[in-house]
Amino acid sequence: MKHAIVTLSESQPAIATLLGQGKSRIPTGGKIRAGIKVLTKRAAEHPVAQEIYARGVAGGQSFDDIERAISQALPELKSPLVPKNVPWFSVRPNDFPNPELASQIVNAYGEDRGDGARRLYRFPVVFPADAWQAVMPHELVTWGANERRFWSEYAADGRVRYCKCYAPVPMDHQGKRAIRVFGGRKTMLRDQNGGTCNPENCHEFQTRQCNLSGRFIFFIPGIPSIDAFELHTNSFYAMSRAIERFETLAFLRGGRISGFLDHRRTPFYLTKKLREVAHIDDTGRAVRAAQWIIELEAPIDVTSLLQAQDDDDAAAQADEAAQRLEYREDDAAPVTHRTGAIVATAPASWSMRPENTGQHEAEADTRTNGNDDQPIAATAKPSFTDRQRDATSLRNSAPSAAQVIAAAGEFGIAAERYEAYANCHWGPGWLLNANGRRRALDEVERYRNDPDGFVDKVDAALRAHQPRA
Structure with missing residues (x-):
C-alpha cells in the first residue's frame, strides 16, 4: 500500500525549496481498523462471495481487497461488504507496507478473551505532536469510486469552512493531451454554496454521501517503524471525547500531549467501550443504540502532574530569589523600561542588593531634543519590582x-x-x-x-x- 500523508495544521513555514514549499507532514505507513466488515445479506446468498470472503479473511487480506475481489467476480454486487461494530480492532497484514508489523502488534498487545482467537482490544500509543488537530485530523468528506470528490477545509484564519474539490486536469492547446501537472493535482472551491461548506444545504451530506471522517496518528511503543500508524474513525463521540482528554492533559503538562505522559514512560491507550449513543432517525426522533466506541485512556495519577508543575514553579521562584540575593553592582546591566513615549534606562551603578528593595521608583527627568513630539531617553532608577519582572520575563520567555x-x-x-x-x-x-x-x-x-x-x-x-x- 502507498504511504498516506497527514498535513500538520500548525506547522512552521518551511524553507523554500523546489519540493519543500508545503507544510510539514507526518508520514503514515500502516492502518489499524476500528472494526470488521461482513457480507451483506444479499452477498451472503452467493456461494462465490462466501468463498472469496472466507479465503480473504483466512489469508489476512484487507477488507478493501476482499470487497474488490467479490465485486470483480460478481459485478452485480457493487457493495458486498458492510461494516460491523465489534469490541476489538482489526490488524491485518495487507494494511501495512511491512506485513510483519501486524503480527508484531498482535503478539505484543493482543489478548485471548476466551474464544480461542488472539485479538487487539487495547494497546499503548504515543502521539508525535502537541496539537491535537495534528494527531487527530478530521474533515467532512465525500468519496468517489477511487478518491475524494469533495472535502471540507478551513481558511487560514480558521473562521470560514470551505468545500474543496480537485480542479479539472488542463489540456494542451489542441485539447488532445493532458498537461503534466507538477506537484500533484490542483484543488479548487466547489461551485455549490459559493464554495463554502454548509452541511444543512448540501445534497451530499443530506443523502449521507458526505460524512465526518477522522483518524488518530500515533506510534506504538516497542513496534519499530519510522512511519506512524493511523486508526480511522467516523464517530463524532469518539473524537469529541478524545479532544476533551487531549485538552485536559495538555493543560496539566504545560501544553504537551506528545511523548510519554510522565517519568515512568506511561503512554496513552486506545481501547473500546460499549456505550449508548443517541442519534436522530429519519423521522426526527432521538433514539439510542449501544455501540462500541473508541476510547482514549491516560492511566496516570493526575496529582503527580500537578506536583510536577508545583516543582517547576518552586524552581522558578528559587531562581528568582537567588538572583535577588546574589545580584551585585558589578553585575548590573542597563535594563530599558518603556512607559508611554518615555524611555527610562537604569544605570549600571544602581544597586540590586536587598537593602535597596524598599526604595521607591526614581523620578524620570523628561527632556526633549527640540522636537516636542520626540522625547529623548531619560535616566531613571527603576524599582526592584520592575527590574525583577523584566528579568523574569526575559528568562522564561512567557507571554504577558x-x-x-x-x-x-x-x-x-x-x-x-x-x-x-x-x-x-x-x-x-x-x-x-x-x-x-x-x-x-x-x-x-x-x-x-x-x-x-x-x-x-x-x-x-x-x-x-x-x-x-
Whole structure:
C-alpha cells in the first residue's frame, strides 16, 4: 500500500525549496481498523462471495481487497461488504507496507478473551505532536469510486469552512493531451454554496454521501517503524471525547500531549467501550443504540502532574530569589523600561542588593531634543519590582497578560470579559504566573480554527459563574 500523508495544521513555514514549499507532514505507513466488515445479506446468498470472503479473511487480506475481489467476480454486487461494530480492532497484514508489523502488534498487545482467537482490544500509543488537530485530523468528506470528490477545509484564519474539490486536469492547446501537472493535482472551491461548506444545504451530506471522517496518528511503543500508524474513525463521540482528554492533559503538562505522559514512560491507550449513543432517525426522533466506541485512556495519577508543575514553579521562584540575593553592582546591566513615549534606562551603578528593595521608583527627568513630539531617553532608577519582572520575563520567555488578552480580543472577546473568564477558569493567579499565562495563551491558540467555539466556551463559563438570584 502507498504511504498516506497527514498535513500538520500548525506547522512552521518551511524553507523554500523546489519540493519543500508545503507544510510539514507526518508520514503514515500502516492502518489499524476500528472494526470488521461482513457480507451483506444479499452477498451472503452467493456461494462465490462466501468463498472469496472466507479465503480473504483466512489469508489476512484487507477488507478493501476482499470487497474488490467479490465485486470483480460478481459485478452485480457493487457493495458486498458492510461494516460491523465489534469490541476489538482489526490488524491485518495487507494494511501495512511491512506485513510483519501486524503480527508484531498482535503478539505484543493482543489478548485471548476466551474464544480461542488472539485479538487487539487495547494497546499503548504515543502521539508525535502537541496539537491535537495534528494527531487527530478530521474533515467532512465525500468519496468517489477511487478518491475524494469533495472535502471540507478551513481558511487560514480558521473562521470560514470551505468545500474543496480537485480542479479539472488542463489540456494542451489542441485539447488532445493532458498537461503534466507538477506537484500533484490542483484543488479548487466547489461551485455549490459559493464554495463554502454548509452541511444543512448540501445534497451530499443530506443523502449521507458526505460524512465526518477522522483518524488518530500515533506510534506504538516497542513496534519499530519510522512511519506512524493511523486508526480511522467516523464517530463524532469518539473524537469529541478524545479532544476533551487531549485538552485536559495538555493543560496539566504545560501544553504537551506528545511523548510519554510522565517519568515512568506511561503512554496513552486506545481501547473500546460499549456505550449508548443517541442519534436522530429519519423521522426526527432521538433514539439510542449501544455501540462500541473508541476510547482514549491516560492511566496516570493526575496529582503527580500537578506536583510536577508545583516543582517547576518552586524552581522558578528559587531562581528568582537567588538572583535577588546574589545580584551585585558589578553585575548590573542597563535594563530599558518603556512607559508611554518615555524611555527610562537604569544605570549600571544602581544597586540590586536587598537593602535597596524598599526604595521607591526614581523620578524620570523628561527632556526633549527640540522636537516636542520626540522625547529623548531619560535616566531613571527603576524599582526592584520592575527590574525583577523584566528579568523574569526575559528568562522564561512567557507571554504577558496583555498579549494573552490581545489574542483573545482577535476573536471579538472584550478584555474585561476575557479577564473574568480567565480568573474563574485558571484562577486569579494566572496573571502573575508565567506558566499560567503560557497555558492561557496556548488555549487561545488551540481555538484558532474554531473561534466561535471559544467564544461560546467563554460565554458558558461566565454564565455558570454568575450569582443566582
